[in-house]
Amino acid sequence: MDPLVLARWQFAILTIIHFFFVPLTLGISIFLAILETAYVRTGKTVYRDAVKFWGKVFLINFALGVVSGIVQEFQFGLNWSEYARFMGDIFGAPLAVEALLAFYLESTFIGVWIFGWDKVSPKIHATVLWLTAIGSNLSAIWILIANSFMQHPTGYKMGEHGVLMTNFGQVATNPNVLYQFPHVFFAGMSTAAFVVIGLSAYLYLKKRGDKAMLDTSVRWATIYGLIGVILVITVGHFQGQFLVQEQPSKMAAAEALWHSEQPAHFSFFAIPDEQAQTNHLDIRIPAFLSYLSYGDFTSKVEGIDEVQAKMEAEHGPGDYIPPVGITYWAFRLMVYAGGLMLLLLLYLWYLNSKGISMAEKPGFAKIMVWSILLPYLAVTTGWIMAEVGRQPWVVYGLLRTKEGVSPASVVSGGEVLFSLLGLGVVYIVLTYYGVKLVVKHLHEAPAHDAAAAD
Amino acid sequence: MDLNTLWFILITVLFSGFFFLEGFDYGVGMLMPFLGKRDEERRAIINTIGPFWDGNEVWMITAGGALFASFPQWYATLFSGFYLALVLLLLALIFRGVGFEFRSQVKDKGWRSTWDWLIWLGSLLPALLWGVAIANIVRGVPIDEHMNYVGGFFNLLNPYALVGGITFVVLFAMHGATYLAIKLTNGLEKQAARVANRLWVATLVVAVLFLLYSYPEVLSKAQYLGISLVFLAIAVVALLVDGYFLKQGEMLKAFWAGAVTIIGVTAGFFAALYPNVMPSSLDPKYSLTIYNASASPYTLKVMTIVALVLVPIVLVYQGWTYYTFRQRISVKDELTY
Numbered sequence: 001m002d003p004l005v006l007a008r009w010q011f012a013i014l015t016i017i018h019f020f021f022v023p024l025t026l027g028i029s030i031f032l033a034i035l036e037t038a039y040v041r042t043g044k045t046v047y048r049d050a051v052k053f054w055g056k057v058f059l060i061n062f063a064l065g066v067v068s069g070i071v072q073e074f075q076f077g078l079n080w081s082e083y084a085r086f087m088g089d090i091f092g093a094p095l096a097v098e099a100l101l102a103f104y105l106e107s108t109f110i111g112v113w114i115f116g117w118d119k120v121s122p123k124i125h126a127t128v129l130w131l132t133a134i135g136s137n138l139s140a141i142w143i144l145i146a147n148s149f150m151q152h153p154t155g156y157k158m159g160e161h162g163v164l165m166t167n168f169g170q171v172a173t174n175p176n177v178l179y180q181f182p183h184v185f186f187a188g189m190s191t192a193a194f195v196v197i198g199l200s201a202y203l204y205l206k207k208r209g210d211k212a213m214l215d216t217s218v219r220w221a222t223i224y225g226l227i228g229v230i231l232v233i234t235v236g237h238f239q240g241q242f243l244v245q246e247q248p249s250k251m252a253a254a255e256a257l258w259h260s261e262q263p264a265h266f267s268f269f270a271i272p273d274e275q276a277q278t279n280h281l282d283i284r285i286p287a288f289l290s291y292l293s294y295g296d297f298t299s300k301v302e303g304i305d306e307v308q309a310k311m312e313a314e315h316g317p318g319d320y321i322p323p324v325g326i327t328y329w330a331f332r333l334m335v336y337a338g339g340l341m342l343l344l345l346l347y348l349w350y351l352n353s354k355g356i357s358m359a360e361k362p363g364f365a366k367i368m369v370w371s372i373l374l375p376y377l378a379v380t381t382g383w384i385m386a387e388v389g390r391q392p393w394v395v396y397g398l399l400r401t402k403e404g405v406s407p408a409s410v411v412s413g414g415e416v417l418f419s420l421l422g423l424g425v426v427y428i429v430l431t432y433y434g435v436k437l438v439v440k441h442l443h444e445a446p447a448h449d450a451a452a453a454d
Numbered sequence: 455m456d457l458n459t460l461w462f463i464l465i466t467v468l469f470s471g472f473f474f475l476e477g478f479d480y481g482v483g484m485l486m487p488f489l490g491k492r493d494e495e496r497r498a499i500i501n502t503i504g505p506f507w508d509g510n511e512v513w514m515i516t517a518g519g520a521l522f523a524s525f526p527q528w529y530a531t532l533f534s535g536f537y538l539a540l541v542l543l544l545l546a547l548i549f550r551g552v553g554f555e556f557r558s559q560v561k562d563k564g565w566r567s568t569w570d571w572l573i574w575l576g577s578l579l580p581a582l583l584w585g586v587a588i589a590n591i592v593r594g595v596p597i598d599e600h601m602n603y604v605g606g607f608f609n610l611l612n613p614y615a616l617v618g619g620i621t622f623v624v625l626f627a628m629h630g631a632t633y634l635a636i637k638l639t640n641g642l643e644k645q646a647a648r649v650a651n652r653l654w655v656a657t658l659v660v661a662v663l664f665l666l667y668s669y670p671e672v673l674s675k676a677q678y679l680g681i682s683l684v685f686l687a688i689a690v691v692a693l694l695v696d697g698y699f700l701k702q703g704e705m706l707k708a709f710w711a712g713a714v715t716i717i718g719v720t721a722g723f724f725a726a727l728y729p730n731v732m733p734s735s736l737d738p739k740y741s742l743t744i745y746n747a748s749a750s751p752y753t754l755k756v757m758t759i760v761a762l763v764l765v766p767i768v769l770v771y772q773g774w775t776y777y778t779f780r781q782r783i784s785v786k787d788e789l790t791y
Contacts, residue, residue, distance in 0.1 A: 063555035077533025088526020111505035
């Protein structure tokens with residue numbers, strides 16, 4: 001068995017599952033900190049009830065995020081030792097800063113938050129949740145700084161055995177991360193909002209839970225989610241324009257634009273054919289890709305053929321085009337999921353403003369339960385686009401993925417398979433139980449008629 | 455002192471902090487199913503480390519991240535080379551961390567006892583594996599001219615490394631029992647103290663065996679034997695003092711003596727390693743050293759500033775959490791985990 005193929009599957013599967021937990025932690029930690037601050041400020045118990053109720057969901061998710069995160073820290077050594085050697089001078093630094101600045105903060109203060117309800121004052125209790133939320137989001141910044149170097153190397157020079165850092169400031173303020181972090185941050189807000197709203201909808205349908213608490217949660221989550229979704233789309237748009245300039249191979253593949261065009265059409269729905277280098281069943285919007293890329297309807301957009309020719313001129317013969325079908329559809333699913341999320345939240349906002357609860361709209365409530373999957377679809381496809389779209393490079397323009405894998409003499413295919421199956425199965429089983437515990441928590445909320453009988 | 459040496463010391467500090475803090479909380483996990491007969495007792499035991507275990511675990515994550523930042527070749531050789539051991543370690547830590555959170559969420563005997571034993575295994579295995587790993591690192595392993603480990607998994611399970619692993623397990627279990635004697639009540643603290651006393655005898659036996667075995671395997675080859683022996687002597691004295699306080703029932707003092715033992719052993723073995731970081735048993739010229747395994751001077755300088763600013767801050771707020779949750783845990787408390 002080819003260790004490279006297995007190592008790639010392993011990294012993809014484990015990282016995607018890890019990132020099921022990350023955006024919810026990023027978004028819901030801040031959401032709960034806001035609600036707990038509202039409780040401290042107003043003294044209204046409905047906010048505290050909401051924090052305690054959703055806090056349980058947060059903690060189940062947080063535990064899974066932490067343990068799958070430990071694996072991430074060591075992955076680069078396990079299967080990608082040549083990558084670690086090549087990138088060591090750059091990549092380890094943000095990882096170490098992440099641990100020192102962010103992991104200690106979130107892990108220490110989450111302990112105080114979980115156990116401190118009657119040990120510290122309400123003010124301090126809200127503060128430690130803010131510190132946890134800040135810690136989680138700081139960790140996102142630093143790991144994305146590390147990832148941004150892989151997307152767009154800055155602040156380095158080439159050494160004998162790999163890259164050497166020349167400017168830590170440039171590594172930390174990589175233009176790529178200035179788009180990537182806000183994109184992930186607002187995706188986290190959106191994810192948290194959809195989880196809170198979707199689970200509330202489930203409770204409305206089951207006629208369970210404290211209604212005042214659910215109404216408050218949904219109202220706040222709608223605003224929170226709208227801010228998140230509108231900004232994730234806005235940032236994403238500018239991020240796309242940045243990538244057109246800096247990673248043309250990714251964007252050409254994401255648009256399945258086989259040939260350069262001026263002005264370039266936007267493909268709404270297509271079935272890319274990588275053998276024939278063409279699209280079947282292409283539904284197009286003329287000149288719209290030029291508009292998305294450059295803000296006008298006349299600019300030229302580089303197609304796959306031109307990108308390939310330029311890469312060959314720079315790096316020698318080879319295939320420099322990422323898998324087009326996957327990248328194209330990952331991009332589309334992300335964007336379409338985001339668009340749908342915006343429409344759903346706008347409608348919910350309209351209902352809220354009319355004073356109509358989801359409890360009175362069971363059809364829409366059902367849609368919102370299933371819509372919990374939308375942010376997960378969007379973040380997963382977003383990362384697939386980012387990482388598959390960077391291929392064949394692991395560090396864009398500097399190191400190919402196949403050059404980064406641990407040597408087969410050190411790590412055999414069998415060993416990678418063992419870790420892939422071992423960790424993969426454990427992740428899936430634990431995720432299953434995590435979801436089950438959340439559902440159990442929902443079912444433990446008191447039924448409406450039982451509460452009415454009191 | 456050059457930056458490479460300073461970073462070797464910082465890595466030693468991070469591993470010492472990791473073994474000190476995670477040492478007793480692994481110990482707590484190892485003892486939990488035995489000391490806790492009834493469910494409330496087991497919960498009380500888990501809750502003694504409830505607010506702390508996650509923050510403690512970050513010491514390991516930080517040691518790993520700092521290793522990557524300061525000595526990337528060490529990171530790459532170690533974690534690709536000790537592959538299966540690391541995968542087992544990660545699996546153990548996954549079950550342990552999830553176990554704490556999930557265990558008490560379902561009122562089912564089978565569910566809880568399954569997680570209890572997974573927490574037990576998830577605490578025992580990391581202690582054993584880190585002991586085996588450290589012993590192998592200091593003893594030297596087959597590393598080729600490309601800095602790659604070429605020994606395979608079973609090569610790591612040599613008698614010396616296994617004695618090292620057992621030493622870690624017994625030492626951490628003793629320290630965990632000492633911690634529980636400080637943190638529990640309802641009579642459980644007395645049981646924990648008895649266990650700590652018994653484990654102290656076991657620790658003394660294996661630790662002496664490990665130290666004697668270390669002479670031909672490691673210490674005789676050490677380039678800075680003096681410094682190493684100073685730390686190891688401190689560790690031995692601290693262990694004897696630990697035993698004295700355990701007998702007297704002065705558990706807090708015993709706990710700090712145990713902490714000095716763990717830190718002394720860690721520092722002693724790292725000192726024996728210096729200036730190598732992973733000696734090769736094939737040929738000394740293939741060894742990874744603080745120079746050929748390190749990051750560039752620029753990266754080391756940046757990371758030095760980062761570490762010297764952040765580590766003290768971390769120590770202050772982690773210390774504050776131990777102060778906040780200084781009370782004993784009773785089985786009659788409303789338990790969170």
